Amino acid sequence: MASLISAIQSLLPQHEGLLPKWLLFVAITAFGNTIQSYTTLSFTSRVYGGPTSFPTVPNPTPTTPPSLNRQVTPLSSRTFGTWSLIQAFVRLYAAYNIDNPAFYQLAYLTYLVAFGHFMSEWFYFGTCRWGKPLAGPVVVSTGTLVWMLWVWGDYVQ
Structure with missing residues (x-):
């Protein structure tokens, strides 16, 4: 067990x-x-569960299947997954190279972009509502931004 x-x-x-x-x-x-964004719409739909004022089907009719009249489409989910994958790689490199100013700054920027994205979707575009699905990304991005700014000098000389 100790060796594990x-x-x-x-x-x-x-x-x-x-x-x-x-x-x-x-x-x-x-x-x-990233994996879940490529395999299901379920989790991404929870975050982007705002009003349906932006239908993905032009002029939906009463017979349009509800699954086609939503903001989260397979394409948007995969795009979000790709964005998450890029952020994952940057954060992974920063975790192992945290004393490198370039990696530190790039990781910081990923959280800044995430914060800006989720705040704009919530406040400006109205595609997100406050609740548990949105709280996770907001708390992680905000908390990490503050933390990284606070301890910058501890890691980057």
Whole structure:
């Protein structure tokens, strides 16, 4: 059992502090989000469950299947998955190279973009409603932005 724990610890980022491990955790989560975005609309639809004022079917009729009159389409879900994959790679590299200013800044920017995206979808476009599905990305992006700004000097010289 001790050798298994030792093996797992050797795979974790070796820098001090929790931030590198947090970046690794969020990167792994983003890889999972990428997979689900490519395989189902269920989870992405929970986040983007706002009003249906932007139908994906031109001039939907009463006989249009409800699944075709939604904001989250297979294409938009896969696009979101691709965006999540790019963010996952940047955050993964930053977790293992957190003392590199370029990786640190790129990871920070991924959280800034995520924050801007979710806030604009909520406040401006109205495609998201406040609730548990939106709270996760908002709390993670906001909390990580503040955390990374706060400890910048601890990692980047």
